[in-house]
Amino acid sequence: MDASLNPEEVAEFFGDSFDQVAMFADQLAIQGELRGLIGPRELERLWERHILNSAAVVQYLPKQGTIVDIGSGAGLPGIVIACMLPDAEIKLIEPMERRCAWLSEMVDELELQNVEVKRGRAEEFHDAFTADAVTARAVAALDKLSRWALPLLHEGGEMVILKGRSVAEEIEPARKVLRxxxxxEPEILQGATLPGVESTTVLRTVRTKP
Structure with a gap:
């Protein structure tokens, strides 16, 4: 775990999901660089930059229903969400075969019964199913991501995505697709986790009509 973090505070934050999340973090630390999932400089702050950063979105997601993570990659935030929301059905969409293999391995190793890994691009699943929420982390600019994500939502479904601090600048270029x-109107929210850990910027919008 990152030297800057208090293990007891981290364990308390994750509660019942801590053991699974810690196993995932351990595997990411062992295999992540080798498999091209994270860079070598990320390892020292793996929990703060990736695990807690991903966990920050959970407070804004439904506790049940279907949640889709677009461009799951290393499983951030999808695997973390699945550990923390065991009553939700999580679909991980990822186009790269080697990353899908990693995700499937983690699902098996962590014994996650609520996860389905789907290989492909988000737009390939627009007519396959609908979800209560769609999330993503570091995937694309808001206008492009909205075109991929919003068709996956049913009426009342939410797009809840992790973005950088400058996300407000992405809203205007995305107006056409949002309309x-x-x-x-997109909300910019702060996803706080632990004291001393920088909060994560979250953008949320609701699809009001099919």
């Missing part, structure tokens, strides 16, 4: 899918 097309009858979305509410």
């Amino acid at each position: 097309k899918f009858k979305c509410t």
Whole structure:
């Protein structure tokens, strides 16, 4: 665990999901660089930059229903969400075969019964199913991501995504696609986790009509 973090505070934050999340973090630390999932400089702050950063979105997601993570990659935030929301059905969409292999391995090793790994691009699943929420982390600019994510939502479904601090600048270029899918005005929220850990910026919008 990162030297800057208090292990007891981290364990308390994750509660019942801590053991699974810690196992995932351990495997990411052991295999992540070798398999091209994270860079070597990320290892010292793996928990703060990746695990807690991913966990920050959970407070804004539904506790049940279907949640889709677009471009799951290393499983951030999808695997972390699945550990923390065991009553939700999590679909991990990832186009790269080697990353899908990693995700499937983690699902098996962590004994996650609520996860389905789906290889492909988000737009390939637009007519396959709908979800209560779609999330993503470091995938694309808001206008492009909205085109991929919003068709996956049913009426009342939410796009809840992890973004950088400058996300407000991405809203205007995305207006056209947000209007097309009858979305509410995007909210910019702060995803706090532990004291001393920088909060994560989250953007949320609701699709109000099919």
